[in-house]
Each structure stands twice: as structure tokens, then as C-alpha cells.
Amino acid sequence: MNLQAIMPNVMDYTDKLQTAVISTLQMFLISGIFTLIFGFIFGILLIVTNSDGIAPNKVVYYIVTIVTNFFRAIPFVILLIFLIPFTRIIVGTSIGVTGAIVPLVFGATPFFTRQVESVLASVDPGKIEAARAMGCSVPDIIFRVYLAEAVPDLWRAITITAISLIGLTTMAGAVGAGGIGSFAINYGQNLHHQDVVNVCVVILLIFVTVLQTVGNLLARKTTNRKIFAKKVTL
Secondary structure (H helix, E strand, C coil), X not given: CCHHHHCHHHHHCHHHHHHHHHHHHHHHHHHHHHHHHHHXXXXXXXXXXXXXXXXXXXXXXXXXXXXXXXXXXXXXXXXXXXXXXXXXXXXXXXXXHHHHHHHHHHHHHHHHHHHHHHHHXXXXXXXXXXXXXXXXXXXXXXXXXXXXXCHHHHHHHHHHHHHHHXXXXXXXXXXXXXXXXXXXXHHHHCCCCHHHHHHHHHHHHHHHHHHHHHHHHHHHHHCCCCHHHHHCXX
């Protein structure tokens, strides 16, 4: 197969394509780690501190809710611009991979927070009450009941968020962050090289397929495990 004949422009920019792929992976992995950490923290806080939670706290609940709703309501492209001053303060630049991390975290965390909240809200209330009756502390209930019982659904939520984050990294690349989005626009659309755009679409499709496959596998592996029965033995 003669790749030069099939995608001549892609072959001319192979080095730049490799750099773009690496940049996208860097944005995805770094922002993904922070998104998981903050998303879990805020999602758990929303469940634990709501009026029906195991540790009700109106102040904490409403603060987290307002902040989450605020950043969810802003389209990501506008969020990129809105956070430029803050991003410069935090990381010293608002462009490139480094400059994209902050807005990516702010863009993905509210989405994942609501995913975590929704998953934990579906945990059987009877198991929570049983744990409370047996004298479990709040941390025990969070880790041994909420998180343990929701493992399969949490993997699905992580998968959905990861795929969404891939899309956000592409959008960030379109406005100066680098990565596949930037490559597709600068060397594909702007130069009218359709083969470059096509290859970028295929690469993104591969990313999404791998994430979805791994996520489905992990969700299936953890489904129907008697985690509660094994861990809550008080």
C-alpha cells in the first residue's frame, strides 16, 4: 500500500502529526487525572451533604452546586477565553499544552461531578441505612458502601467523561492549545488538505473506540460482585 499516494499531505507532515498526537495525549492524561480527583471529591460532597445525605450541610452543598452549575453553563470555547487571566496566574501561560490544562479541568470536572453524583444517588438506600445502623462512620459509608457498590457504574461514568474530554482537547487545540484539533485546522482545513482532516478523524475515532472498549470491559468485570457483603462485615 502506497501511503504517499493515499495521503500525500499527511506524509509530508508526519513529524507534526506525531507531535500533535503526543500533545493531545498529554492534555488528556494530565487534565484527566485532575478531573477524576476533583470530580470524585465534589460528587461525593453533593451526595453526602444534601438534605437526605449522611452528613447534611446546606452551606457546602449549595456552594458546590453553584460552582458546578456555573462552569457547566459556560460553553467550553467561551470558558477558554474567560479563564485566560486565571490560567496565566496558575501556569504562567494561556497557550500550548500547559495553557490548556486549567480550562480543560474546569470544563470537564463539573460534568464528571454530576456523573458521580448521579451514580452514587442510585446506590441502594437500604444498604446505606444498614451501614449506619451498624455504626459505620461517614468515611466508612463513603468508601465501603457508596463507592464500593457503585464501581461498575463509576467505570461507565469515567468512560463517558474520558470520551468527552477527548472532544474538549480537540476544541482547545483549535484555539491555540496544539494537539490534533490544531493540526486538523492548520494543516487540513486552512490548506485544503482533506487527507489530513480524514486522518485526524480516524485517530480520534481510534482514541474513542479504545476508551469505550476498556471502559465497557472494566464495567463488566466489576458488575455483580458482592462488594458490600465482603467489605461491610461489622
